[in-house]
Amino acid sequence: xxxxxxxxxxxxxQFGKPVTLSCSQTLNHNVMYWYxxxxxxxxxxxxxxxxxxxxxxxxxxxxxxxxxxxxxxCFLDIRSPGLGDAAMYLCATSPTGDSDTQYFGPGTRLTVx
Amino acid sequence: xxxVTQPDIHITVSEGASLELRxxxxxxxxxxxFWYVQSPGQGLQLLLKxxxxxxxxQGIKGFEAEFKRSQSSFNLRKPSVHWSDAAEYFCAVGARxxxxxxLTFGSGTRLQVQP
Numbered sequence: 001x002x003x004x005x006x007x008x009x010x011x012x013x014q015f016g017k018p019v020t021l022s023c024s025q026t027l028n029h030n031v032m033y034w035y036x037x038x039x040x041x042x043x044x045x046x047x048x049x050x051x052x053x054x055x056x057x058x059x060x061x062x063x064x065x066x067x068x069x070x071x072x073x074c075f076l077d078i079r080s081p082g083l084g085d086a087a088m089y090l091c092a093t094s095p096t097g098d099s100d101t102q103y104f105g106p107g108t109r110l111t112v113x
Numbered sequence: 114x115x116x117v118t119q120p121d122i123h124i125t126v127s128e129g130a131s132l133e134l135r136x137x138x139x140x141x142x143x144x145x146x147f148w149y150v151q152s153p154g155q156g157l158q159l160l161l162k163x164x165x166x167x168x169x170x171q172g173i174k175g176f177e178a179e180f181k182r183s184q185s186s187f188n189l190r191k192p193s194v195h196w197s198d199a200a201e202y203f204c205a206v207g208a209r210x211x212x213x214x215x216l217t218f219g220s221g222t223r224l225q226v227q228p
Contacts, residue, residue: 004156033215042203042218043157090156101147102216104156 003027004105006091012111013081021076021108023091031097032074034066035090037107043090049074050097078110086112115140115206117219125225126194134189134222136178136204145207146187147216148178152200160202163187174198199226 005024013019023032031050035043047056049068063085065077078085088107094100116139126132138144145164149157161172168180178189187204201223205216 006156040221040223042220045215048215092157097215101159101162102157104149104158106156107154109154 004091004093004103006089006105006108008108009106010109010111012113013078014113015083016080019078019081019110021078021089021091021110023074023076023105024072025091025093025103026072027093027095027103028071029093029095029103030071031094031100032068033090033092033094033102034064034074034076035092036085037088037090039087046076048097081110081112083112086110115144115208115217117204117206117217119202119204119219119222121222122220123223123225125227127227128196129193132189132191132194132198132224134202134204134224136187136189136219137185138187138204138206139185140206140208142208143182146178146180147205147207148172148176148187148189149203149205149218150174150200151203151221157203160189194224194226196226196228199224 007022033048034046037043046060063079067075090107091105092102094102118137147162148160151157160176161170163170163180170178176191201221203221204219207216
């Protein structure tokens, strides 16, 4: 089945130690999104790629970076995780953006020790 | 900019009872509207969406929602709730014709189902 896959499902890192989260899709969608979701809160968009075009949200900290080496894969890099970065990170895709339906992966739960 | 309000943080209903989750949006034109459901520790699953046309939208799992322009609302309903419906529900709005390819989510409503 076509889907959005996130690895790992659970990630533990140490304060200040760089970490990379992975997302892949078999939907061949142009747009890939990264959201941060803290407990009992709405998903908060960090950035998205439209094809190779990177779009950063104005309030996304510089600590968060992203890479999209090809259509299928997108990575979230946290350069120096702080305790406040512990959250669920959700990857989503959509065909063209423009408020298409977004298809979400299962998320990666990040713990920062 | 668009915004979404879900007034109810937490709702408890009995299994078999009817359900209505409220969603109000703010946007200058007709928006795209979505309802997503999130089970604990999982990603979000689309329940239904409104783009245009019939204002009563049918979704998966027996859910429906009605777009009411005059009230800026898009409430989610289900006539008979099942225990498996216990989850977090998010309403989201997308803007037309702005080139912004992102959704704005409400803060969510957590549904608890009592036996």
